[in-house]
Structures are given as C-alpha cells and as structure tokens.
Amino acid sequence: MLLKLTCLVPLFPLLGSIINGFFGLRIGKNAVGIIAAGSMGLSFLTSVLVYLGYLMLPEGQHAYEQVVWSWFGAGDFHVDFGFQVDPLTLVMMFVVTGVGFIIHVYAIGYMHEEYSFYRFFAYFNLFASAMLLLVMGNNFLLMFIGWEGVGCCSYFLIGYYFEKKSACDAGTKAFIVNRVGDFAFLLAVMYIFNIFGSIDFTTVMHAAPEKLIYAGEAVTIITLLLFVGATGKSAQIPLYTWLPDAMEGPTPVSALIHAATMVTAGVYMVVRCSALFNLAPMTMMVVAGIGAATAIMAATIGMTQFDIKRVLAYSTVSQIGYMFLACGVGAYTAAIFHLVTHAFFKACLFLGSGSVIHGIHGEQDMRKMGGLKNYMPVTYWTFLVSTLAIAGIPPLSGFFSKDEVLYHALMDGNIIFWGMGISAALLTAFYMFRLVFMTFHGESRVDPQVHPHESPKVMTMPLVILAGLATGGGILGIPLFHGWHILHNWLEPVLHFDLANALHHSEHMLHEAGRHAPSWAHLLDPAEHNIWLEIFLMVFSACVAITGIAAAYIFYIKRPDLPEKFTKGQWGFELVKNKYGVDELYDSTFVQPTVEGSKLLWKECDAKAIDGTVVGTAKTIGWLSKQAQAFQSGFVRNYALFIAVGFISLLLIMF
Amino acid sequence: MEPILAPKSIDLIALAPVLVLSVFAMGVLVLDLWAGKNKTLIMFVSLVGLLMTAISAFAKNPIPAFAFTDSYIVDHLSIFFTCIFTLSSAMAILLSSDYNEREEIKVGEYYALILLCTVGMIVLASSTDMIMIFLGIEIVSICLYVLAGFKRDDPVSNEAALKYFLLGAFATGFLLYGMTLVYGSTGSTNLFKIAEFVKTQGAQSNPLLLMGIVLLIIGLGFKVAAVPFHMWAPDVYQGSPTPVTAFMSVGPKAAAFAAFFRVFAETIPEMAPAWEMLLCSVAVLSMFVGNLGAIMQTNIKRMLAFSSISHAGYLLIAVIAKSSLAGSGLLFYMLTYTFTTFGAFGIIILLGRKGQENLEIENYSGLAYKHPILAISMTVFLLSLGGLPPFAGFVAKFYLFSAAMEEGFVALVIIAVLNSAISFYYYLKVVVFMYMKEPAGEFQISLAPMTLFVIIIGIIGTIDLGIFPDSIIALTNIP
Amino acid sequence: MELLIFYPIAGLCVALALGVILNTSPVGSAMCLIGMMLGLAGIFVLQQAHFIAVLQIIIYAGAIMVLFMFVIMLLNLKQTASADWISRDKNLFITILTSALAVGILYKIVDIIFMADLDSPAELPDTFGTVATVGESLFTDFVLPFEVASLLLLAAMIGAVVLAKPKLD
Amino acid sequence: MFLTFVTFLPIFGAFFLAFLPKENEGAIKQTALAVAAADFLLSLLLWTNFDDSSHRMQFEYNISWIESWGINYHIGIDGISLLLYVMTTFLTMICVIASWDVKKHIREYMMAMLALSTGMLGVFISLDLFMFYVFWEFQLVPMYIIVGVWGGPRRVYAAVKFFIYTAVGSLLMLVAIIWIYFHIKETTGVATADILFITDHLSAPLDIQKWLWLAFFLAFAIKVPMFPFHTWLPDAHVEAPTAGSVILAGVLLKMGTYGFLRFNLPFFPQASYDFMPFIAWLSIIGIVYGALVSMVQEDLKKLVAYSSVSHLGFVMLGIFALNEYGIQGALIQNINHGISTGALFLLVGVIYDRRHTRLIKEFGGLSKQMPIYAVCFMIVALSSIGLPGMNGFVGEFLVLLGIFQVNGLWAACATSGVILAACYILWMFQRVMFLELKNPENMKLKDMNVRELITIVPLLILIFWIGLYPKPFMKTFDASVNHLVSRVSPDNFRPKQDHGAGGHHASLITKRELAKLNQKLKKTSHN
C-alpha cells in the first residue's frame, strides 16, 4: 500500500518547482523557501514510507514497479512512464531526497540576498524531481528523461548568474558536453532495444545473459556506449572538462548537483546495468582504467588550483573516478558505498566552502583566505571532519568506502589499478589538507575591509548534520566482519549475477552458430575474501593518508615558502596548473574547427555553391534572355533573314 | 460551246457561317454610311452577326459533312473553332468599342474588317483544300495588316503594319511554294486526296513533298509565330492597337493552328517521322525563345507577345501528338487562351488613356492597392497563362501534355513543363509590380463598361474552365 | 523548239529578276520587274497555259505594276535611292553573307529538285490550259475559292481605302 | 460532405471578407478569427469522430469532377493526414491571432491567410492525383502573396524564389502524374487518377518506377526541403512575416513529407526501397549540415530556418526507415516541428515587432527585461533540441530507433545532430537572452502582451502534452502506418528465397536477423 506512494516522490519537488516558478515573485521569499525545502522534505518522508512499504514486500520479491501511464510507442516498441523501487533505487532516493533536503535548507540562507530567489528554487526543485526520475525510472528512456532533465537544470543553475559571460559559457559547455554523452546513451538504448525488444530494466537485465554472448561485440558496444554516456554526466575522462567550470553556479548548486547527486548518475547507471557490464570484460577494463586515470589526473590538478570551489570540483572528479574504478573491477557495492559517503562529505565540504565564501563576501581565491577557523568555528570543524573523511582517516566514512574500492581494485583488478588508486588517495589527502590549511589556518590574508563572520544557523545546521553523516556513514559497510556489510546485503538482490549461467548461455549460442567457445572456466573461480590482506591494506592506506596530511602540513603550515620553491619554473607544474591544457586542446580541435568550418560551410558551400547553383540557373536564364533580345533588332531584313535561315536549317534537318 | 455545268455539290447550309458573317460584314460596311460618328450601333450589329454566325455553325447536321467537292468540311473541329473565332471576335469588338472611342478611331470599316477577318478564319478552319487554306490565310492576313496599322497617325502602328505586311507577304511566298510542291508531288490540292495519295502511294520519301512540308511549316509557323519565324510578333503586337493585338494573338492564331492540325495531324500523319523532328525542334525553340524573350521585357504587350510565342510552342505539341485527344486538347487550350488573353488585354486597355497607354510594367506598380479587383483579375489571367491550377490554363496544359504523353513524347512534355516554370517568372513579375511595389503615380481609370464586360467574361471563363471543366471537355472531345 | 525558246527566256527572266534587286533606282527595278513578268508570260505560253499567260500580262504586268509605278511616282522616290544599300560600305560584308546564304538555299532546293525522280509528263489534251477548261473547273470544283477570293479582294479594298485615304472622317 | 465544408470554409470566409469595408479593421480581424477558430473546432470534431482502429480513408466523399477524364472530387482522411489536417486549422487560427497587428492591408492579408488555409487543407485530403496537384500548386499563390507583400526588405526576391523553385519541382511531378494516369489506363482499362486505386493497381517496371519516383521526389524534396534543395527556405523564412513563417514551417514543409508518405512509398515501394540509402544519406547530411550552418547564423530567423532543414532531415530519415518506428516517429516529428518551430518563429516575431531587427548581435540579456518571454523561449528552445519530456524527443527517438533497425551507422550519424542541435540553440539562446543587457534599445522592451501569450501558450501546452503523453496523437496514425509499412515491406516485391542474399540486404537488418548477425560478429571477434 505504501508503495503506491512511489510516484509522489518526484512529484513533490515538481509541484514545488511549478508553484515557485509561477508564483514565486508574489508569495515572497519565505514562502518560496518553505515550499522548496518543504517539498523536498515531503519527498524524503515519502521515500521513508516507500522504504517501509518495500520492506513489507513478500519474501523473494525484490522490486516493485509502478506504471503511471503508458508513455509512447510504435509497433512493438513500447515505453511506460513507470517507476521501480528496488534496493539500489532506495539508496539513491535517500541520498537525493535526504542530502537534497539538507542542501535546500542551506540554500535558503545562502541565497537569501538574491533577487530571483524564486527562480533559483524553481530550478532547484525541478532538478531534484528530475534526479528522482533518473533513479526511479523503470526503463532506459525514463531514466533518460531524468538524465537530460538534470543536465538541463544543471545548465540553468550554472548559468544562474546569466549576466556573467563565464557563467553562461560554463552552462552551455556543461549542456553540450553532457549531450555528447547523451548521444552515446541514446545509441546504446537503441541497440538494446534492437537486441532485447524492450528497454525496461527488469526485462533487459534478466534477459541479458540469455541474449548476449559473453565478451561479444554487441554487449561490448552497448556497454561502451553506456559508459560514454556515463563519462559525460559523471565528468570522467574525456568529458570531465565541464565540471570545474560548473563552479560558476551558486555554491548550493555545486553541492547538490556537482557533488552529491547528478554527477554520480553515471555511476548509478553503470551499477544499474551491471548485468550488461558483467558480460563485457573489455568494457570493464576500460571503465576501471578511465576511473583510475581520472582519479589520479583530477587529483593532480586539484593540487595546483587556488579557487576553493575548483579544488573541490577536481576532488569530485577524482572521487567519482574511484567509483568507476570500483565499477570497473566489479565492485558495484563499493561504488555505491563510496557514492553515498561521498555525497555526505562532499556536500558538506561544498556547503562549508559556501559558508566560507558567504562569510568573506564572495571571495573564492584561497590565497586571499587563511586563518578563518577563528571567525567561523562551526564551518571549520565540520569542514575538517569532512576533509578527514575524504582523506580516508579512520573511522570516518570515507575511510571505509575508499578502502573497499582499493581492496577490490587489487583483488578483482590488478596491482596497477590499486597503485593508481592509492596514489590518488595520497594526493587527495594532500590537496584537501592544503585546502584546509590555506583556508582556515595560518595568517589571515583576507582583504582587511572584509570582516569574516560565521554563517547563520540555517546554513550551519545542515553543515553539522552532513558532518555527522560523513562521520558515521561508514557504518553502512564495515567490511571486517563478513555479513556485516549492510549495504552489500541490501544491494545483493540487484547485483546478483550468475556468471556461470551467463557463460553457459553464451556457449550454447556460440555452439548453435557453429563456433567453439573459448575456455571461460578460470572466470568461475571465486575470489576468496582475504581478511588479513584487507586489514593490511587498511592500515597501509591510513598511513598513506596521514603521509599526505603531513606533507600538506609541512608545505603549508611549517614552510609556506616551499611550494613556491618547488613549483617555480617547473613546466610540469605549469602544465598541471593549466589542467593539462585539455580545455585548450578541445577548443582547438573540436570547437574552433566546427565553428570555423560551419562558417565556411555557410558562406562557401551554402551561399556560393548550392544557392549559387540555384541563383546561377536563374541568372543564366536571364543572361540567355538578354542574348535572345539582341536578335530582336527591329530591322525587317533581319527578321526575314531569320525566316530564311530557319528555312535552310529545316531543310538541312530534313535531308 | 457547251454550257458550263452547275457545280456538283453546292451546300450552302454547310457554308452558313461564312455566308452569314460575310453578309453582316458587308451590311456593317453599308450601315456605316449612315451611322455617323457613333459606332455603337455598328458594334451591336457586328455582335449580333457574330452571334448568328455561331448559331449557324451548328446548322449542318449530321457532321462531319463535306461540301464543294470535298474542299469544305463541317466537323467537330471546325464548329468548335468557329465558336472560338466568333467568341474572340466578339470580345475584340467589345474591347475595341471603348478603345476606339478613347483613341478616336471612328471608322466603321474597322468592324467590317474584323468580321471579314473572322470569315477568313472560319474558311481557314473549315477548308480541306490547299487553295482554300491559302485564301483563308490571306484574308486573315490582309485584314490584320490593315488592322495593325489602324492608328494611322501613330508611327508605331504604321511600323507594325509595315513589318507585319512585308514579313507576312514574304512568308506567304514560302507557304505558297510549299503548297505548290505538295500539289506537284501528290497531284492534288485537296487534303483528302493528298492523304489518300500518301497512304496508298507511299510517297513518304518524295523529296519534293518533303520540301513542301518544310515550306508549309514555315508558312504556317509564321502565322502562329513559332520560332524562328516569330520575329514579327513582338514588334507587331506592341505596335498594333491593343484590341487588335488581343484579337490577333487569339483568333488568327487559332485559325492557323486549325490549318496546322488539319494539314499535319489529319492529312499526313503517316509522314510523321519526317515532320515530327522538325515540329519538335520548332516547338521546343518556340517555348524557349518565347519564355526567355519575355523575361527581360518591360512593355507588357511585348511581354505577352513573347508569351504567345511560347504558347505557340505548347500548342505545337498538339500537332505533334496528332491524336484526336491532341485535337481536343488544342480546342480546349485555344478556348482557355481566348478567355485569359482577352481578359488580360482588357485590363491593359483599361489602364491606359488617350495619349498615355501605360504599357510599361512599371506602370502597374501598386495597382493592387488602388484597384484590388483589377489586380486580382490580372493575377488570375497571368497565372492561368502560366498554367497554375485551379485556373483554366492549367487544365488546358494538362490536357495537351496528356495527349503528348499518351503518344509517348515524354521528353517534349518535360521540356514544356520546365518552360512553364520559367514562364512563371515573368508572369509573376507583373504580379510583383502590382502587389509588392508602391504606386508610382495615380491611376486614372475610367471603367469602360464593354471592356469590363470582357474582363468579367474572361474571369468567369478562366475560373469556370479551371474548376468545372468537365462540360467543355466533353464538348471538345473529337469523336 | 521548246528548248530553244525556254532557255533564252529563262535566262532573260533571271537576269531581269537580278536587275530588280540590284538596281539602284526603284523605277529601274520596276521596269525590270515588268520585263520579267512578260518573260514569265512567255514561259506560261510555252507550257500551254494560255489563260494564265494572258492573266499574267493583264493583272501583273498591267495592273499591279502600274500600281507600283504609281506609288513610286506618288512618293517621288528618286531622291531616297541614294540611301540604299549600295552606298553603304559597311553592309557589304553582310550583303555577301546574305548572298552566300541565298546561294546555299538555291543549291539545296535545286539539289532536292534533282533528287526527285520525275516521270515524263503526261500526254496533254488540246484543251489544256484554255479559258474554257480552266473556267469550267473554276466554276465547278473551285467555285468556292473563286467566291472566297472575292471576299479577299473586298477586304483588301476596304483596307487600302482605310489606310490610304488622306483624311479619315 | 462535412470534410468538404471544413476544407472550404476558410476560402469562403476569405470571399466574405472581400465584401467587408476596408476601413473596418476590427470587423475584418474578428471575422477572420471567427472563421479560423470555427474551422479549427470543426476539424477537432473530425478528430473525435475519427476511428483510430482503421487504416481506411474516413469521411470519404467521392463524386465525379471531370467525368471525361475519370477525375473525381475524392476526399478523405486517414491517420497519416488527420493530424496534419488538424494542425493546419490550428496553426491558421494561431496565425490569425499572431497577425493582429499587421498594419498594411489587413483585409487582403487575412484573405490570403484563409485562402492559404484551404489550399493546404486540400492537399491533405485529396484522394485524386489531379485534385492533389491542383491544391498543391494553388496554395503557392497566397503564400507567395503573403511573403511578397507583407515580408521584409528582400521579400520580392524571396517570394519569387519560393514560388519558382517549388513550381519547378512540382511540374515534373505533373509529368509523372500524367504518365501514371495513362499507365493505369493502359494496364487496368480504367481512366482514373484516384490515389487509392492507383496505390492498389500501379505496377510499373522497376526502372520506370525509379524515374517516376525521382519526379515525385524532386517535388517533395524541394518542399520539405531536403539538402541540397533547401536554399529557398532561409530566404523565404527570413523575409516572410511572422505568421507566414509559422505556416511555412508548420504546414507547408509538411506537405513535402506527407507527399512522400502518400505517394512515393505506396506507389513505388520497390524504388523507395532501392533509394533508401540515397535518401538516408541526404537526410543525414541535411541534419548535420543544417545544424552546422544554423550554428553560425547571425539572423535569428535564418537560424531557425536552417534548423528546420536539420529537423526535417530527421523526418525524412524516419520515413525512409520504412518501418513502424521510423514512420510513426516521422509523423509525430512532423507535428513537433510544426509546434516547436512555429513557436520559435512566433517568439522571434515578438522581438522583431518591438525592435525591427532579427540580428542576434542586437540583442543580449533580454531575459532580464522580458522574463516571461525568456521562459517561453527557453521551453520552446529545449523542445526544439529534443529534450526528453518535451515533444521533440518522442519523435526524434522513434525516428532514430527506426533507422537504427536498418543501419546503425546511419543512426549514429543522425544522432550526432542531437549534439549539434544543442550547440546552435543554446548558443543562440545565450547570446539573445543571457549576458548583460547592454543595448539601450533593449532596455525599454516590454514583455509579452496577452495576445502574444495567447498565441504561444497553446503551443507550450502541446509541447508538454506530446512530450509526456503522446498517445492520443500517436494512436491516430497507428493503424495507417501499420498498413503502409506492410505495403512497402520488401516481401511484397522480392521473392522470399532472395532474402539475405545480395549486397543490398546486408544493410537491412531486422531484429531477428540482428541476433544472428550478433553471433557472426562474435565469431570474427574471436578470430
């Protein structure tokens, strides 16, 4: 019965958005804030009810589907507007509504000075609604509505300060880069329909082992396309460039969209399609590789940035890289685990940074901060807790999730992935503490005219809650005692995948096609859970984190002159600081050629060649007409001459 | 000295239209002596004469009937053409009455000449003897030479008459030579006998006959203003008094086509391989030169002259297709052409006044805003000439092209339709001026009742034949 | 005998015809034309078309040419002759081209004429070409053309009057 | 008979308008609106009485017109034409409202608009080739007048180009029509131009089929317009008055795609099949090319015009997927394009009315000055780029799905248009709506007034309606499309054993075959 409420979950924010959008100017800021946050709160409460409803499902049933209406179709293609509730969805729902609610509350305080307050919340609610659609949709296309919907809201919100060119550009860039990913996603959906005759998750995931051949071309292409889609949304190599620019948006936006929820949609999608990914070992390698590479690359860039939000943005990219690394090695639970904890601590970090920016009147450059811990203690402490979490200091949540990822990278992947992961962890600890030290410790470099102050309660309360979650989130997946891993048990029904069965089907299909199946026997060896190895790795990574922190301490507290010394004149540093020049590269290889080429196409091809042909034909006719006129000389003898010439010509034709 | 026997077959009933109209022509001439300055009475008498002629065209029954030793025929084609001629002459007279008053041409002979010319056309359309055809053409031509020069004080009109006359006589020489050679090689001037000779003797490769055909094409081609024998047409159309222009672009042309069809399609279809190529090239050239020539024109009469050259090209398709369907198409086309052309010229006349004829297309600027009805009418006529549905011109073109298509002249039809597309350009040019330019000066239009009447008839005909063509199509069907 | 008469007359006619078009003076041209027409009458006689030969002389040489002379005199054309083609050098080239065209046409026509294989002529009865024979067929088989011709002349008459009258009322 | 009434009501309205005094502009506008609205409501009545489950022609009416030629006045509506018909009446109504402020010769303007409406409606209901052609050509005239009289500075050029370019194409179609007429007469002994009869009985040899197909193709491709026959469109759109652009984009272009569905496919299934790659590549080029060229336009209307080329490329691609997904997608995309692009033109018209310029660089920051306008514009823009949840997506996805069944590469190339669409629309949007409000001229701009909102809001509602619940629209043509697809199925003209052989078939993959192919690919991947 409670499950019937499912469709209300995304509906509340939608309603909030509509009300705020249409009447926001009239009802006043307070009402707008209450409606916006309230709708999220209601949504969260409904989620809880749905969760309760889910728990009441009979044994053996792991998913509930609710078809609201039939969306569209043609021939045997048919797609419903329907929601599904399963463990994975529930996790995401809680993250989205819960963290979302908190950030909404925060935003009431943060955005209070804005004139178009209502507009912000209309978009914000709309985003939440779209995000919920994304995670709750029961088929690829509905997911795609959310997928594009969040992108679209992200576009609005990044470009919220639309009078700033950089904000507009960033918004457009985000949208277009996302579209590149969507392009692949769409193709994947079409391919899936081609093979399965359906795009419902349940149908596709259940039929996958029977219809696809392990490591076959079809599944590889599908999963690669899906993954390209994921890289777009989740800001992975090569489509990550939009995320740092997206920091042009207001800080709550960065917290909710570009840290906690939207950017993790790619991870969610990969996990959702785990049944397909499991069949494509090559794609898995790619996913893991890209994830690891992104993690380490973004971390390096993060070390060199001075904009507080940009550092966090690169950190986000890096952390999502972890999640993909986890996905790539088949550790979907770890990915989701890290997703959840990351949502907590990264949201907290962003909100904290927002609080800092708020406190010093919009300054974002860390070189103009410092020593703020005395002015804004709540912010400082919550920030510190979250930083410790992300750096991987036990027993904070980040420690557990990150270690689980690293453990699986080593066990299910290989040592290279692990190596990359652990290096990224070192860098994370370093640049995060660099951030903390530069912002809160040391001498104050704040503009003397600005008087830093702590933020109001409405902003600090969310910080405290999130810091609390960042601290305790690890409880979801304490790995040491097998069977205690709450999240793992919870997600088990969704991620359950019978590899043996899939291989069997594949062999059968290959056999029918008259081909020999390669030997897949070694794949079926179960990897043993090596608890001692895990403990060792934990200790090791904790040490790595501490090393990173210590290094940061040395560089930014003890010897603040060192960074300058090390980096000055180093081309490597410059390269990293310029984000490896990827933006410029894209600009010169894709953007400029397209624009210039289009201009050429228009001026030369369209106007001159094609239209020129059309107009030229007309002109030729006009020219011919002029020539024909010349014959009409007005002299009778000329006319007679024509008759005579006509005569002889006809004679010549005839004979 | 033996007495001369009475002619074997004198069938005056068959000849009724010619007789009636001749009598009226002479009557008008005589009446003119008493009529004085006001020619309205004469005009009405002429109109009555034409009406009676049209009625008397149906006197002979059953058809086809042959008379005068098979040199005269009353058949579907001739009756229908007679009706077209009387219609066109009537409209020409109506147009003239106002025009002549305006231009102070107060001569009763004018009407007599139009009637005589009509007689010549009827003779031309009904004859099956080359001598008769020759005479018919000459009657028509001589009347037209005079009519073209009727504005005696206007050097332009004089020049038109002179050019038309000299070139007409020149072309007559060719026509005559052609007839001679056909006669010499087939042994008869009678079309039926020629047809039989060609059929039975297989004279297809007789060089004299072939040359005769070439010369006939020149002679008749001149009369219908087909390229390259068209050069007179723009000058003469431009120079002649406007009603005469309208008249000569319809009636005589129709008559010449009647003769064309009789001689080529009905008499010597067996020799089609020989003349098809020639006529095709003439037709194609006519279409192209007509349309291309019209594009650059600034004088509307001259433009319509070129347009009529291109229409001659389309009409030649009917001769080339030579089936009875083609004949019917020819009839229908001529009828629609009558309505549209007279309508258009009616408007042209209406827009002019004494001493300022307003013949430049620029003079039509902004007409739509001063006289919307006139502008719409003009648009209808022009678009119908271009062959745009739902106006009569489209049905007519469809008819003709269908006939050609049935006989397999696909390429010809394609060329023709492409030419239609070109023709839209200059027809639209007038529309552009009427609708899309600001008025340059004042229009001082006196809405002359007769001219308006012609325009109304033209509009009704153009639209009715375009939307409900069935009854007329049924009439045109040559059994 | 026929040959003996034909070729000289034919030659004469051609020469006179050339005279018509080459003469600078219109009166000279007219004279040449009269001569040519008389020559043609001879040729008609040679072909036993006596009736037509007589008509040729009466109508053409008599009536039509007189009309020509009349108009030439009326318009007093002597002075304008100098403006004609011979005095214009720049048109010489065109003239030559035109002549070449004419020669080409002639060549083609003659070529075609000789292409046709013409049988020897039929035996002619004595009555051929007499007024009686021609008249008979004119009033029997060709009575309609005869009557229509009258309309033609009527039309021409009206036209000539209308155009040439010095002043219209 | 009812259908006849609905179709001819506007032109009678136009006649009626002719008798109203020129000075009484209010009465003229109200009458025109009343006629247009009545016509729209009546056409809705048609829709409600339409039986979705049948592919047959409905509301048929068949009487002899030109008996001697066997040409009939035969009209009827099936699923393929119904929505286009209703959209025509709908957009006419919108356009009458949108033209409320036309200053010059309002009476003639409304007359032309109403006459145009009848012409377009006639095209969609004609079931006789001759009649179809009559309407097809007839509607050129009012459109020509609308562009030429009420258009922008180069209106004459644009109008003449529009007229002649389209006329050239359709005249060749006329030749083909005549050919078919005689062919049918020869083979069946019936002299008729009845479309249904011809559809059932036309059997031309393949090489002739191809020529005929090309003749029809030219006419329709120019109208659509497909690359490279599109150059009249930017000119016509730029110069046309707002309502003219709306009608042009909303209905006139659809006549081209409708023609393909009504004639090319059912008449010449085999030729259509053989030309499929040709059309597909032209469409793909059109999609990409239109988008690229659109991106760098400086004139708003031109930008939208080129985007039409791109969008219509999708429609064509869908039609020539020759399967249900593609064709249904194409049909709904037809409607979508009419709505979205129509709305875009209306919106461009709004600022053109205020500023008398359409150059993008003249604007910037408008969303500050005109927030309602900005929201409307945003929604329409997003619909135009095919954001899921809005109308554009449904059509585009089905089209792509359809073409994917045929050839994955084509689908991939076409899908890239989705990216480019975002580029040109968003970039334009940014330059017009965002950034700082610098131009002092723009600072006094007023937001949309009620009349403008009335024109745009119905379109916005439709955007979401079709985007979220397109069923009511799509089920109208479901049966007809099924029927059409079964007619063009290659099984009809290729012997069964031929299947799978021949290089051509390699590109045509059904779902079942794909599973097989999957296995084949698998083999190669293991080698």
Place this chain on the structure above:
Amino acid sequence: MFEGTVPLAHYLTLSAVLFVIGIAGVLVRRNVIVVFMSIEIMLNAVNISLIAFDHYLNLSNGQIFSFMVMCVAAAEVSVGLAIIIALHRNKPTVNLDEFNLLKW
C-alpha cells in the same frame, strides 16, 4: 537539234532560282518598294512551278491556284502600297532601316 521538251526539273529550277532571287532581294534591299517587288518575284516564281506541275500532271488545279495567287498578289499590293502611303505620310522615307521604333 532542239527536239524534245524541257524537263520538269528545269522549270522547277527556274522557279527556284527566281524564288531565291526574291528572297535575296528581301534580305538585302532596304527600299520598301523594292523589297515588295522582290516578294512579287517570289510569288511569280511559284507560279512557274504551279503551271509546270499542271503541265506535267495534266491537271488544272495549278492554274486555278495561280489565278488565286494573282488575286492575292493584287490584294496584297493594294494593301501594301496603301500601308506604304500611310507610312510615308508620317515619315517621308521608304528606307526600311528607318522604321525601327519597335525592337528588343
């Protein structure tokens, strides 16, 4: 020595020669009257052929025809000369090249 008849072809040739001379006259001369005379030459030339064919075929049609031609010639001459007179009234010249108002 001069026995036999002249072959038809020679009559026809004579006719053709005169006809072409007539054409040439029209083409090269500018004097209206002379041009007109050239046209008369053409008509006369055709008459030769007509009579020759009659003679050759033993028919009288040709003679009737040539009779009609003379009629026509007479009519044309009268009208033509009237036109010339009318023309001369407005513009005292017979040079054809000066009648060039209507062109292009």
